[in-house]
Amino acid sequence: MxxxxxxxxxxxxxxxxxxxxxxxxxxxxxxxxxxxxxxxxxxxxxxxxxxxxxxxxxxxxxxxxxxxxxxxxxxxxxxxxxxxxxxxxxxxxxxxxxxxxxxxxxxxxxxxxxxxxxxxxxxxxxxxxxxxxxxxxxxxxxxxxxxxxxxxxxxxxxREKDIRHSRRLDALSKITTYMREHYREELKLSDVAATFGYSDAYLSRMFQKYAKINYKTYLQDIRMAYAYRDLLNTDHTISQIALDNGFCSSRGFSGEFQKRYGLLPSEMRKQINEKGQKNAID
Missing domain, CATH: 2.60.120.10 (Jelly Rolls)
Known part of the structure; x- marks a missing residue:
């Protein structure tokens, strides 16, 4: 698929x-x-x-x-x-x-x-x-x-066949919902697998087959999405945003952020603030 x-x-x-x-x-x-x-x-x-x-x-x-x-x-x-x-x-x-x-x-x-x-x-x-x-x-x-x-x-x-079709993808969606609710925690693959009664290997294959991504990358995607939202909508420090969203350190967060967006979080925030000030003047 x-x-x-x-x-x-x-x-x-x-x-x-x-x-x-x-x-x-x-x-x-x-x-x-x-x-x-x-x-x-x-x-x-x-x-x-x-x-x-x-x-x-x-x-x-x-x-x-x-x-x-x-x-x-x-x-x-x-x-x-x-x-x-x-x-x-x-x-x-x-x-x-x-x-x-x-x-x-x-x-x-x-x-x-x-x-x-x-x-x-x-x-x-x-x-x-x-x-x-x-x-x-x-x-x-x-x-x-x-x-x-x-x-x-x-x-x-x-129709029963429609319900069956939906359930094929529902198992993974329950897991990803759980991950979004607990992404601030350490959230090891083994812990999530145990929570849902799967082996580590089975859960890993589920992500590769249905989400076309590995578990670790998907978890980082969740953390980065929420961290990016905090960067846009709060005045929290970069360190606080990193820790609030499950990253081990601000350095690790900043490096991952730069790989994804081409800018450091501090540079992105500066651009956002300058744009906001310009709009306020206009």
């Missing part, structure tokens, strides 16, 4: 992640991947081509698509586009599961829903503008979207 598991980290202080699609400049391909979160793409400008399992869904401005948990998909952005993406962790729907850790929405049958598209655009604008009281407005729009999803889009009749 040639697809990867995608790590999703919610926006700071919110139970979801909202952002503009990274392929907005066009000439971009996101290869086959999956995640446990429910994902909605709303195209505001341009177009995208979605591939869900073996089916193709071209999207143009004003259309959106819902990607279900554990649904394998890829995206081709041939031309420039402006697309809002909302990712909702599966646990947000746990009161509405139709089977154990299973919920499904009509994701491809209703590409045009003006109310949903309007709410997604509004959610992104309110969140990104961050005017006074935006936290309350943002969360209220999010819950309106959740209400529409469970009321109008939720599929109440499920």
């Amino acid at each position: 040639e697809f990867q598991h995608e790590l999703i980290i919610p926006n700071e202080g919110f139970p979801f992640k909202v952002f503009l699609f990274e392929g907005g400049n066009g000439n971009y391909v996101r290869e086959k991947h999956w995640h446990t979160s429910v994902e909605i793409f709303a195209v505001m400008e341009g177009r995208l081509d979605f591939f869900v399992n073996k089916d193709e869904y071209p999207l143009k401005a004003g259309e959106q698509i819902i990607i279900n948990s554990n649904e394998i998909h890829s995206i081709h952005a041939v031309e420039k586009n402006k697309t809002v993406v909302l990712q909702i962790p599966l646990k947000q729907f746990e009161d509405y599961f139709t089977a154990q850790r299973y919920i499904r929405f009509r994701g491809q049958e209703e590409l045009v829903d003006k109310k949903m598209a309007s709410l997604l655009r509004k959610l992104y604008h309110v969140y990104s503008e961050r005017k006074i009281g935006y936290e309350f407005r943002t969360i209220s729009i999010f819950y309106e979207i959740m209400y529409i999803l469970v009321k109008d889009y939720r599929v109440t009749e499920t």
Whole structure:
């Protein structure tokens, strides 16, 4: 199976992640991947081509698509586009599961829903503008979207084969969820394997087969994602950020950060602060 598991980290202080699609400049391909979160793409400008399992869904401005948990998909952005993406962790729907850790929405049958598209655009604008009281407005729009999803889009009749397919990937998703909850700890491979009743070798093979990455690298990816978020959103020292996110030392964190982003954390923070000051002046 040639697809990867995608790590999703919610926006700071919110139970979801909202952002503009990274392929907005066009000439971009996101290869086959999956995640446990429910994902909605709303195209505001341009177009995208979605591939869900073996089916193709071209999207143009004003259309959106819902990607279900554990649904394998890829995206081709041939031309420039402006697309809002909302990712909702599966646990947000746990009161509405139709089977154990299973919920499904009509994701491809209703590409045009003006109310949903309007709410997604509004959610992104309110969140990104961050005017006074935006936290309350943002969360209220999010819950309106959740209400529409469970009321109008939720599929109440499920097929056993769909549930079985989802469970093939669910085992690893439970482990990665556990890792995200405990990433600040030492979290040895042997300890995680024992927690879930696997041998070290079996868990290692599971990561290579389904996530296309080794356990250690995946754990570092989680730690780095949270550390990067702290760098953007807090004034904590580099040393504190490193220790808060499971790194053994600030030196080790800085070296790993530079390998990934081409800058030291201190240099990245300086750029962020200078950009913030410029925007404030403008």
